[in-house]
Amino acid sequence: MLTTWDPFRDVERLFEVDPRSRSIPAPFDAVRTADEVVLTYDLPGFRSEDVDVTVENHVLTLTASRSQDELPEGAQRLVAERRFGTVRRQVTLSDTLDGQNVSANFDNGVLTLRIPVSEKAQPVKVPIGVGTTSIETGTSEQQAVGASAN
Template identity: 30%
Template sequence: MLPVARGEFEPFVSLSNWLTDRVHSELGHFSMPSVNIRESEKEYTIEVAAPGMEKGDFNVDMHDGLLTIACEKKSECECQGKEGESYLRREFNYAKFSKQFTLPDSVDEANIQANYDKGVLTVQLPKRQDDPRKQRRSIDVK
């Protein structure tokens, strides 16, 4: 327990804490993970920091040039503490996020790969060899 200083705004702080607790308990803990995006000559790489997850928690989907990375983890442990105890606040029982990326035409959609290792989801997006944007073409002026 921590010491609490009481002041004239204390009822509002309590109300704010109560609302925050209710939102977290109803919706679960929500946060967007940090993302790195890199480009090399041969591919794009997306790295998503998601520690504590497992491979089965992720859903990586590609449709019509839109890459969606979604993750959901639910706790399977019971909500009781030790005998004679109960939780007053419990935040690390649920996590969910979804992030979308519009991909350039140069991505070879058929060869996208994803790997989860040591808390980081890595999605490799190889570039097509026949990128039409890299081909030079002359346009007639009429």
């Protein structure tokens, strides 16, 4: 279904000097229904224009950037605990998902992505014929269930 991948996660932990300036975490939930996969990302403090979502070669990439607020002239920052920097998350989409028709909605710091299940991955009802098949000759006599014989 989905595979999350962040190649720098362990490296960032090794070099964690200033946690405010490194990559901001973007926790998310993933839920699958019969028709779609819904990804919900928490991006508090971001605006919709700060967020970019792309899909290329079955990889969905979320990038969002936020800079530290500018101080008025003569002001001094006493405490700076709010995170700023860049969020970058990648999710590999399986072949059963339609990455070309992703929809996105951003509301109150929550980004919701809806990825439809591709039509080729939808269940298909296969009709079952009734009859006999001759292995020797390869011929068959079948009648679809519910169909009348002529």
